[in-house]
Amino acid sequence: MAVNVETLExxxxxxxxxxxxxxxxxxxxxxxxxxxxxxxxxGFRPGKVPAKVVAQMYGASVQYEVMNDKVGEAxxxxxxxxxxxxAGAPQINQAESANEGELAFEAIFEVYPEVKLADLSTVEVExxxxxxxxxxxxxxxxxxxxxxxxxxxxxxxEAAVDGDRVTIDFLGSIDGVPFEGGKADGFQFIVGxxxxxxxxxxxxxxxxxxxxxxxxxxxxxxxHGKDVAGKTADFMVTxxxxxxxxxxxxxxxxxxxxxxxxxxVEALRADIRKNLEREVKARLQARNKAAxxxxxxxxAELDLPKAPVQSELxxxxxxxxxxxxxxxxxxxxKAPIPDDIFRPQAExxxxxxxxxxxxxxxxxxxxxxxxxxxxxxxxxxxYERPADVVKWYTGDQQRMAEVEAVVIEANVTxxxxxxxxxTEKAVDFDELxxxx
Numbered sequence: 001m002a003v004n005v006e007t008l009e010x011x012x013x014x015x016x017x018x019x020x021x022x023x024x025x026x027x028x029x030x031x032x033x034x035x036x037x038x039x040x041x042x043g044f045r046p047g048k049v050p051a052k053v054v055a056q057m058y059g060a061s062v063q064y065e066v067m068n069d070k071v072g073e074a075x076x077x078x079x080x081x082x083x084x085x086x087a088g089a090p091q092i093n094q095a096e097s098a099n100e101g102e103l104a105f106e107a108i109f110e111v112y113p114e115v116k117l118a119d120l121s122t123v124e125v126e127x128x129x130x131x132x133x134x135x136x137x138x139x140x141x142x143x144x145x146x147x148x149x150x151x152x153x154x155x156x157x158e159a160a161v162d163g164d165r166v167t168i169d170f171l172g173s174i175d176g177v178p179f180e181g182g183k184a185d186g187f188q189f190i191v192g193x194x195x196x197x198x199x200x201x202x203x204x205x206x207x208x209x210x211x212x213x214x215x216x217x218x219x220x221x222x223x224h225g226k227d228v229a230g231k232t233a234d235f236m237v238t239x240x241x242x243x244x245x246x247x248x249x250x251x252x253x254x255x256x257x258x259x260x261x262x263x264x265v266e267a268l269r270a271d272i273r274k275n276l277e278r279e280v281k282a283r284l285q286a287r288n289k290a291a292x293x294x295x296x297x298x299x300a301e302l303d304l305p306k307a308p309v310q311s312e313l314x315x316x317x318x319x320x321x322x323x324x325x326x327x328x329x330x331x332x333x334k335a336p337i338p339d340d341i342f343r344p345q346a347e348x349x350x351x352x353x354x355x356x357x358x359x360x361x362x363x364x365x366x367x368x369x370x371x372x373x374x375x376x377x378x379x380x381x382x383y384e385r386p387a388d389v390v391k392w393y394t395g396d397q398q399r400m401a402e403v404e405a406v407v408i409e410a411n412v413t414x415x416x417x418x419x420x421x422x423t424e425k426a427v428d429f430d431e432l433x434x435x436x
Contacts, residue, residue, distance in 0.1 A: 003082040010303045011087070011113055016095060017074040017105045024103070027066045032058065075107050085112040088307020110305045115358035118299030120419035125295045127288050127417060128427045132276045136429045140272045141250060148257060151243035159206045160242045162192030166204055167241040172217070172233045179228055186240070204237060212238040278382060283432055289409060292416040293352055300355045304347060312346040313339045356412055365415055367407035372400070375407050 006014040036054045037047050044053070071092055079086050090109035097104035151165050160166050165188055172182030189195045191205055203215040214236045223229040248254045255268045317337050324332035360366060380389035393399050 003078050005082050005084065008108070011110045011305050012108065013084070013111055014106055014108050015075075015078050015082075017071060017078065017107055018097065018099070019070050019074060019103045019105070021101055021103060024063075024066055024070060027070070028059070028063055031062050031066065035062070071105055071107075074105075078107075086110070087112045087305040088311065110307050112305060113303040113354065115354055116301040117355070117358060117362070118296065118301075120296070120416060121421070123295045123299055123416070123420040125288075125292050125417060125420045125422050127291070127422050127424050128284055128432070129424055130280050130284060130427050130429055130432045132273055132280055133429055136276060137269050137272050140276065141269070142247075144258065145247045145250065145254075146245075148248050148254075150246045152246060154209070154242045154244050156209045158242065158244075159208050160191050160204060160239070162205070163245045164191050165189070165243040165245065166191060166207075166239055167243075168204065168237050168239050170235055170237045172235045174228065174231055174233045179233070181225060182228075182233065182235075190245075200235070203235070204239070207237070207239045207242075209239055209242055212236065275382075280429070280432065283435075285410070285413070287432075287435075288417070289413040292413045292420070293356070295420065296359070296416050297348075297352050297355050300351075300358075302351070302354060304351060308350045308353075309343075309346050312349050313342055316342040316346060356409070359412055359415070360408060363415060365408060365411040367404045367411065371407045371411075372403055375403055375410075 003015060008014055032051065032054050035058055036049050036051060039049055039054060039058070040046060041049045041053060041057070044050075075090055075092075078084075087110040090107040093106045093108070095104040095106045154160075154164070167186060167188050169185045170183065170187065172179060191201055194201075196204075197217065197219075199215070199217045203213060203217075207213060214234060216232055217235055218232045219225070219228045219230060221230040248257075250265055250268075252263045252265070255263045255265060258268065260268050260271055317339065320337050320342075321332050321335065324335055329335065376390055376393045377386070379393075380386035383389045393403060
């Protein structure tokens, strides 16, 4: 059949749907008959409820269901016939019918846009590189040593230095009034580890057991405690005990405590290198993927459909409410969260999804079974029992779909980098690991 699709604005379209009233009435009667055999009504035996009674009780709801179903079927048929890629659910309004014996409806909806990809040879991408150095391995070894350090009390005459564990009492006040969370007795922390604010650590460094000190401390504007953020407090600190750290020697005994299969220092460093290289690879892939995607999307041309953006906004607002609820915020489900907070991010996600989908389609970048299996094997290698991890992924369709999506993104990234103007930039290991 010929379908007349009217263009309203950019991606917005309108079609007219017609339904014969006889088909609707017949379906309503059939459903009411089936319902009559199932419903229970006081005063009637099962299956013996008169049709008139069933119609009075359920006629309106059945009529509504049939209309919805028939309009949905008609719209699906029209969309298929016209080869429309519909974005989101249509808005259905009843219209005036030109013919007796039929009902007419107008369906207003959006279609997915035509995506014009840029010539990737004109796209510029900065690709990051990083290496795992011996210094990075040394720092990791030091972290492992600190995790297994022991402490011994210093003599009373010795002052606290970085690395020492101090036991203190402290009391904080603002304008002479103590504030919540500003008091503790027998509190322990490691000087120089960054557990406390810098001004607090600076004040405790150099103190001796039995000493007390009063000092001002300015809380940062973005401090998590909103009642004291941006304010200056006066703290009084008393040191009760100072303990010096004793770090274990890096030898075979130390390596054994870490569970390394081959209890040698060389094996430990090799194991650390392997783990760091895996982490570096993952972080570089994430950063380079984002750079490649952003560069491609920036030069792509397309109109953005409203329906998918709204769906993404709804998901993001729902996630924000769930997060507030998890944090114990009262009436989180009623908290006012304006869409505009998330709109730029939602629009970017939809735009990126459409551009990536078009590149995957035109360049056949779908994930192969071999790629999916290789990716799962690579992830499983980081665990003690890789076979169990592989089974965990392959035994669930949702998890397999997530892996497939990751592989497709990797294919897209590799394709962009193979065609674009790429400049490499070496990034420091510590800088890469510090960024989230």
